[in-house]
Amino acid sequence: MNISVLGTGMVGRTIAGRLHELGHTVAIGTRDPQATLARVDPDQMGNPPFTTWHAAHPGVELTTFADAAARASLLVNASSGGATLDVLDLAGADNLRGKVLLDVANPLDFSAGFPPTLSVKDTDSLAEQVQRAYPEVKVVKSLNTLTASLMVDPGSLGESSTVFVSGDDAGAKAEVVELLKSFGHDDVIDLGPLETARGTEMLLPLWLRVMGALGTGQFNFKVVR
Amino acid sequence: MNISVLGTGMVGRTIAGRLHELGHTVAIGTRDPQATLARVDPDQMGNPPFTTWHAAHPGVELTTFADAAARASLLVNASSGGATLDVLDLAGADNLRGKVLLDVANPLDFSAGFPPTLSVKDTDSLAEQVQRAYPEVKVVKSLNTLTASLMVDPGSLGESSTVFVSGDDAGAKAEVVELLKSFGHDDVIDLGPLETARGTEMLLPLWLRVMGALGTGQFNFKVVR
Numbered sequence: 001m002n003i004s005v006l007g008t009g010m011v012g013r014t015i016a017g018r019l020h021e022l023g024h025t026v027a028i029g030t031r032d033p034q035a036t037l038a039r040v041d042p043d044q045m046g047n048p049p050f051t052t053w054h055a056a057h058p059g060v061e062l063t064t065f066a067d068a069a070a071r072a073s074l075l076v077n078a079s080s081g082g083a084t085l086d087v088l089d090l091a092g093a094d095n096l097r098g099k100v101l102l103d104v105a106n107p108l109d110f111s112a113g114f115p116p117t118l119s120v121k122d123t124d125s126l127a128e129q130v131q132r133a134y135p136e137v138k139v140v141k142s143l144n145t146l147t148a149s150l151m152v153d154p155g156s157l158g159e160s161s162t163v164f165v166s167g168d169d170a171g172a173k174a175e176v177v178e179l180l181k182s183f184g185h186d187d188v189i190d191l192g193p194l195e196t197a198r199g200t201e202m203l204l205p206l207w208l209r210v211m212g213a214l215g216t217g218q219f220n221f222k223v224v225r
Numbered sequence: 226m227n228i229s230v231l232g233t234g235m236v237g238r239t240i241a242g243r244l245h246e247l248g249h250t251v252a253i254g255t256r257d258p259q260a261t262l263a264r265v266d267p268d269q270m271g272n273p274p275f276t277t278w279h280a281a282h283p284g285v286e287l288t289t290f291a292d293a294a295a296r297a298s299l300l301v302n303a304s305s306g307g308a309t310l311d312v313l314d315l316a317g318a319d320n321l322r323g324k325v326l327l328d329v330a331n332p333l334d335f336s337a338g339f340p341p342t343l344s345v346k347d348t349d350s351l352a353e354q355v356q357r358a359y360p361e362v363k364v365v366k367s368l369n370t371l372t373a374s375l376m377v378d379p380g381s382l383g384e385s386s387t388v389f390v391s392g393d394d395a396g397a398k399a400e401v402v403e404l405l406k407s408f409g410h411d412d413v414i415d416l417g418p419l420e421t422a423r424g425t426e427m428l429l430p431l432w433l434r435v436m437g438a439l440g441t442g443q444f445n446f447k448v449v450r
Contacts, residue, residue, distance in 0.1 A: 117347045122430065161449040164431075191434045199431035205347065206389075206424035209416045210448055219450035223435055224386040225443060 004029055004072035006065055006087050008036055010045070011104060011148045012078035013053045016060045018152035022182055027061045029068025031090060036062065069095035074102065074175065081107035081126050082119065085133060097136045100172040102179070103127050103197075104143040104151065106204050115208045118201065127166065127197035138172035140165055141197035142180065145207065147217035154220060155184040161220035162187045166196040189223060229254055229297035231290055231312050233261055235270070236329060236373045237303035238278045241285045243377035247407055252286045254293030256315060261287065294320035299327065299400065306332035306351050307344065310358060322361045325397040327404070328352050328422075329368040329376065331429050340433045343426065352391065352422035363397035365390060366422035367405065370432065372442035379445060380409040386445035387412045391421040414448060 004027045005016040012028055020026040030036040030050075039049045054062060069075060069091035079087040084105050088096065107126040108116040120126055127141040142165045143151045154161055163185050167173045177188050191199065203221070211217045229252045230241040237253055245251040255261040255275075264274045279287060294300060294316035304312040309330050313321065332351040333341040345351055352366040367390045368376045379386055388410050392398045402413050416424065428446070436442045 121347060121427075122342045157449050159449050161447075164435075189435065189438055191438045196434040196437075199434035202346075202427045202430045205427045209421040209424035210389075210414065212421075213414055213416045214448075214450060216450070219448050222386075222447040222449045223439075224382050224384050224445050224447045225439060225441070 001025070001074060002072045003074045003076065004068035005076045005078050006068060006091060007078035007080070008050045008062070009043070009078065009080070010047050011151070012076075013050070013057075014148040014152055015076055015078055015104070017053075017057050018183065020057060020059050026059070027063050027068045027071060029063060029065040029091065031065065031087075033062050033064060065091040066095055069099070072099065074100045074179075077101055077103045077105050077130070079105060081105040082109065084126060084130060088130065088134060093134060093136075096134055098138075100138045100140060100169075100175055101130065101134075102143070102176050103130060103139055103141050106144050106201055108204065115205065115212075118204065121202055122198060125195070125197040125201050127194050127201070131168070131194055138167070138169040139194055140167035140169070140172050140176040141194065141200060142166070142176055144197075145200050145203050146220045150218065150220055152183045154186075157218070157220060159222070160187050161222040162189055164189050164191050164196075164200050166191045166194050166200065168194045187222065226250070226299060227297045228299045228301065229293035230301045230303050231293060231316060232303035232305070233275050233287070234268070234303065234305070235272050236376070237301075238275070238282075239373040239377055240301055240303055240329070242278075242282050243408065245282060245285050251284070252288050252293045252296060254288060254290040254312075254316065256290065256312075258287050258289060290316040291320055294324070297324065299325045299404075302326055302328045302330050302355070304330060306330040307334065309351060309355060313355065313359060318359060318361075321359055323363075325363045325365060325394075325400055326355065326359075327368070327401050328355060328364055328366050331369050331426055333429065340430065340437075343429065346427055347423060350420070350422040350426050352419050352426070356393070356419055363392070363394040364419055365392035365394070365397050365401040366419060366425060367391070367401055369422075370425050370428050371445045375443065375445055377408045379411075382443070382445060384447075385412050386447040387414055389414050389416050389421075389425050391416045391419050391425065393419045412447065
């Protein structure tokens with residue numbers, strides 16, 4: 001499948017690399033490819049620059065958000081939550097129309113430091129904001145409840161754990177669930193319409209505090225029933 | 226131990242019954258014991274009136290919030306979140322002083338229907354509101370992330386799952402953890418200071434949507450790591 005990932009951070013890289021490994025044709029979109037390739041210093045989280053990752057993953061093409069969106073049938077929003085609407089604007093409504101958009105971002109607001117708060121919650125969600133802005137895009141929320149490496153390799157925990165999907169389009173959700181299964185997810189709970197993304201986005205404040213208590217982000221929630 | 230439960234709803238009854246079964250001296254507090262005993266109809270959730278439950282648990286004494294608070298060394302806040310500050314006011318600061326208060330309530334706001342939103346979140350929590358109002362009470366937040374029957378009998382799921390504790394007083398937290406273990410909880414994560422209750426209270430929007438998807442509240446989250 002032609003899949004494009006929007007965002008060159010650790011989440012975008014991790015998902016793009018795994019999709020390519022699984023045999024998909026993968027592009028990764030950024031605002032300005034030349035600027036992305038010109039960076040040589042680690043980012044503010046200490047992650048190596050994109051070029052370091054790209055050298056190890058030459059099969060993933062770096063391109064603009066617009067070109068990335070145009071060439072794919074399925075898109076992954078791996079931009080930061082605060083940038084998502086800008087990123088989609090750059091991708092362009094014409095390039096997005098009719099596509100499935102797997103939204104893995106969270107609306108984190110770091111303006112008051114750590115831990116971040118949520119810029120939208122309880123009565124709305126980032127996923128719904130995106131859906132309202134692009135009614136012809138099939139938005140599916142998933143994977144926003146666990147760290148990047150576990151998004152694409154949950155089996156590394158050595159025990160089954162849960163991911164959730166929320167979306168208004170049944171076909172798009174089925175497509176995303178197939179993708180999740182190919183990553184190794186064996187417990188996918190369909191929460192229902194996109195409104196239910198309010199629930200998974202609001203898990204983040206707990207996720208952050210569990211990470212603080214455990215000293216690692218290498219964990220995931222399992223719904224025991 | 227002398228333990229009092231504030232609140233005669235299903236959560237209060239379930240916890241009080243279990244504590245009594247475990248050998249504690251248990252009182253259950255209500256606004257007006259005569260009024261509580263006079264009710265003969267099921268509540269708005271369809272639960273049987275208090276008297277039905279009380280007939281099966283005669284060892285648990287029904288009394289006022291103030292008397293319940295005065296006689297116990299450990300209190301359980303099982304009132305609804307919206308009523309909690311009123312309930313504690315009726316219990317009385319003098320009766321609460323120096324006590325451990327296990328707060329299992331969530332700040333649910335049903336004013337816009339179902340699903341409820343949270344009346345406080347992200348930058349504050351019900352637990353912190355209580356702590357600020359009663360600085361001499363040792364507030365510990367726990368058990369607010371699962372349904373009443375599983376609060377006191379998590380083993381009925383047939384698989385280990387997680388509960389969280391948040392609180393500023395280490396001794397009070399240790400006391401609560403002992404109680405949790407006596408209920409059968411074998412995976413207790415200490416999230417740290419009471420501020421971390423923001424995380425567990427914000428789990429409720431997801432909990433409600435998982436309940437909707439599964440059609441039952443008989444589930445719990447496990448932190449797989």
